[in-house]
Amino acid sequence: MPLVTIALPVRNAGERIDRVARSVLGQDHPDLEFLICDNASDDDTGDRCRALAARDPRVTYRRHPENIGILPNFMSAVRLASGEYFRWVSDDDVLEPTLVSRSLKVFGEDERLVLVTSQTSYTGDDGVVSTSPFSDRGLASDDPLVRFTTMLRLLNSSHLLIDPLYGLFRRDVLRALPRRNILREDEVMATKLALAGPWGHVDEILAHRHWKTEKPSVLARRLGVPSWQAHCATTLECLEIYRWVDDPANTPELTDDQRRRARAAVRATWARRERRVAEHRARRMARLATGAMRGDLGFSTGR
Incomplete structure (x- = not known):
């Protein structure tokens, strides 16, 4: 059984910590690390995380003494993780108990894969829950140009189809790809991942996320660009x-x-x-x- 790290980069999540922790620690895959990277929270996030780590040996808590920014905190999780496979999770996400095991099954069926995604449901600002099945096979191609052009096309399609940065990765592939803090950096990273190797997909709703629409100026301020x-x-x-x-x-x-x-x-x-x-x-x-x-x-x- 490979060790899988699910990493939560977080700042001031408060009571949301408990819900996401339950869904992560409730995975049916036995070899699991739940890594929490606390970006200098100044609420009760640290106390909640330390309590989790005291109760469950699968929880690893790391705290940055200063706010290092959103993207650097995400990347610190990749460096600090112990697992052969890696996935990010946000503090308002909920994962189905079979997410890791179903994703690993797809990895086991195809050794070419660098990433396995799943269908995701999104709750919008208005409370409406939306999702969409994904059947495009371009990202599974052996041809890097086919994968690359497929991803460019998907970046101009609905966000409901696929979320590249919230799949299960081979961690060594993820660590090898540099990231630069700019607006829409997540889309840039998606194209790099498409070039890195073929992807797999589980066409089941295995994750639930919130989708918040933000103006570019607001997002720039949050990202510190x-x-x-x-x-x-x-x-x-x-x-x-x-x-x-x-x-x-x-x-x-x-x-x-x-x-x-x-x-x-x-x-x-x-x-x-x-x-x-x-x-x-x-x-x-x-x-x-x-x-x-x-x-x-x-x-x-x-x-």
Whole structure:
């Protein structure tokens, strides 16, 4: 039985700790480490975590003396984990008891895999629960270009289909991929993972998450990145992906022709997103102009 680490990067989660801990420690896979990386919480999170660790030897509690930021805390969990397999969990997530065992079964059936995802249900800001089955086989391909272009396409699709960063990883693959703190870095990381190797998928709802819609400016503040990134997030993201695929040292699995086609796919993704943003702005300006004209006409008629 391989050791699996489920890691909770957390700050000021309070009573939410108990619920997520129950779902993690309730996994039917016996060899489990529940690693909690506390990012200098200043509420009762630390006390709750220490109590958990005292009750259950599978719990490992690590606390950063200072707030190191969201992404560095996530990456610290990868470094501190002991398991051969690794998964992140958030403080408002709930995992089904068979998530780890079902994912490991898929790994056992295909030694090529670097990551296994599962179907997930999402609770939105309005309380509505949504999910969607995922049947695309592109990410299971042996061809890294097919996986890469599939992921670019999925990044422009519904978030309900697949969540790359909340699957079960081979930890050594995850540790080898660098991450840089920018807006939409999770999407950049998804493309790197697509290039790293084939993925598996369990088409069952094995995780329940909350989906919170945030403005780019708010997200930038939470991530601790410059506010100007909110105005050019697409360009920064595509530039980061482009630089990654353009460097043979990063992507030795790509031939020269595949690398050329990968660069073209990134440029097409950038153009498509920018065109969509421009269309959205044009519609918004048209609505504002129409509203202003109606208001002026109404005012004139009243006079």
